[in-house]
Amino acid sequence: MEKILAPSILAADIMRLGEQIEAVKNAGAKYLHIDVMDGMFVPALSYGMCVVESIRKSCDMVLDVHLMIVEPGRHVEAFAKAGADIITIHLEACADAHEVIRQIHSCGCKAGVSIKPGTPIEVLEEYLDEVELILIMSVEPGFGGQKYIPESTERIRQTAELIRKSGREIELEVDGGVGAGNVELVLEAGANVIVAGSAVFKDPAKNAAEMMSILKKWD
Numbered sequence: 317m318e319k320i321l322a323p324s325i326l327a328a329d330i331m332r333l334g335e336q337i338e339a340v341k342n343a344g345a346k347y348l349h350i351d352v353m354d355g356m357f358v359p360a361l362s363y364g365m366c367v368v369e370s371i372r373k374s375c376d377m378v379l380d381v382h383l384m385i386v387e388p389g390r391h392v393e394a395f396a397k398a399g400a401d402i403i404t405i406h407l408e409a410c411a412d413a414h415e416v417i418r419q420i421h422s423c424g425c426k427a428g429v430s431i432k433p434g435t436p437i438e439v440l441e442e443y444l445d446e447v448e449l450i451l452i453m454s455v456e457p458g459f460g461g462q463k464y465i466p467e468s469t470e471r472i473r474q475t476a477e478l479i480r481k482s483g484r485e486i487e488l489e490v491d492g493g494v495g496a497g498n499v500e501l502v503l504e505a506g507a508n509v510i511v512a513g514s515a516v517f518k519d520p521a522k523n524a525a526e527m528m529s530i531l532k533k534w535d
């Protein structure tokens with residue numbers, strides 16, 4: 317599967333957001349990762365659909381919206397209308413994730429499911445026939461700039477194996493503490509979509525280009 321860089325704007329300079337998105341796009345990033353936090357599912361607050369809508373107006377990248385919110389079904393339609401292409405929800409945050417996945421599809425978006433580092437990989441099994449993307453968190457969700465949790469590598473490997481056995485084309489995304497120094501570990505374990513925030517936005521053009529040159533070697 318194509319190896320894709322998904323810079324996370326959580327680490328961007330909001331006052332220079334347009335310019336920084338342009339820089340990562342020009343470096344070859346295909347997805348733009350947008351973290352939505354509600355202060356309940358995770359302690360922090362980030363931003364909502366207005367930001368997605370504003371980015372959509374001047375950005376043709378794939379908008380990869382990661383909902384770290386309780387009962388995301390309440391807001392799926394609004395994020396789809398705002399311009400999301402992929403909407404990823406947390407299995408830990410939903411009473412009925414199957415229903416939320418149906419909602420995402422009925423809005424015309426691709427559906428992803430994510431799990432936190434402490435959630436067993438096996439919970440993903442019942443969603444393999446339904447989703448287009450699985451997101452493995454390699455840090456506790458909620459904040460950028462954390463260290464990659466080493467046990468994540470084995471979890472990525474196990475998820476890649478589940479996907480392989482399903483026979484479906486499901487993207488395997490990894491988020492948290494990934495940069496040029498460890499991205500090959502994550503690719504080797506089977507991930508194809510790499511979220512990177514602080515490792516990219518400290519110097520977006522240069523760092524995204526460096527990440528892309530590594531990803532291209534694995535295509």
Ligand SMILES: O=C(CO)[C@H](O)[C@H](O)COP(=O)(O)O
Binds near residue numbers: 349351511
């Ligand atoms: O989802 C997130 C936090 O919940 C961020 O996308 C993630 O942590 C990326 O940031 P960094 O690359 O700086 O670790």
